[in-house]
Amino acid sequence: SAVISQKPSRDICQRGTSLTIQCQVDSQVTMMFWYRQQPGQSLTLIATANQGSEATYESGFVIDKFPISRPNLTFSTLTVSNMSPEDSSIYLCSAIFDRGLSYEQYFGPGTRLTVT
Amino acid sequence: RKEVEQDPGPFNVPEGATVAFNCTYSNSASQSFFWYRQDCRKEPKLLMSVYSSGNEDGRFTAQLNRASQYISLLIRDSKLSDSATYLCVVNSVGGGADGLTFGKGTHLIIQP
Numbered sequence: 678s679a680v681i682s683q684k685p686s687r688d689i690c691q692r693g694t695s696l697t698i699q700c701q702v703d704s705q706v707t708m709m710f711w712y713r714q715q716p717g718q719s720l721t722l723i724a725t726a727n728q729g730s731e732a733t734y735e736s737g738f739v740i741d742k743f744p745i746s747r748p749n750l751t752f753s754t755l756t757v758s759n760m761s762p763e764d765s766s767i768y769l770c771s772a773i774f775d776r777g778l779s780y781e782q783y784f785g786p787g788t789r790l791t792v793t
Numbered sequence: 794r795k796e797v798e799q800d801p802g803p804f805n806v807p808e809g810a811t812v813a814f815n816c817t818y819s820n821s822a823s824q825s826f827f828w829y830r831q832d833c834r835k836e837p838k839l840l841m842s843v844y845s846s847g848n849e850d851g852r853f854t855a856q857l858n859r860a861s862q863y864i865s866l867l868i869r870d871s872k873l874s875d876s877a878t879y880l881c882v883v884n885s886v887g888g889g890a891d892g893l894t895f896g897k898g899t900h901l902i903i904q905p
Contacts, residue, residue, distance in 0.1 A: 719896060784836040
């Protein structure tokens, strides 16, 4: 399996502030993603982090609220901007690894965000 | 109809028993299928891919039924450590995670 690390692992933030989450993968990957998972809910894809170009956002998510960087093939950041209590969630970084005949997708340990 | 549907459970199963649960998907063009396991307050972890021919990994067996559009996961000789939420994941667009659809998960509780 792959190693994906995230930091911070958790944070408590005040509304109106921003938090940047970092994701590091232990090998070069083409595709990295950011998900959100709220308690008792399924994972929701926020965006695909593209190396060398702007991220591709899913419906309901915009760059101004969730700016993403992908400076190289092993690292990405997600910023949650101008936070509100509704942004409280677990944010997960993910990457796809090519295993030849198939691919496998792994997740980082998540960042638990609480906005007060 | 939801794209990927799972019985949320919880399934309460005595230790040592065999348990199976299904996941149905709505898109007949779906190409890849996976089972993930997610422990409480942890990230999802890939349990196994589901191939057309089915596959087995120790006590775990996954099968795909394209005609009826469901995948199944069977756990034999269940252990207390098998208690978790099992997520069904379906890829409906070739290759990338943008086509991945996650079920809401089936909660499994193995009881001593």
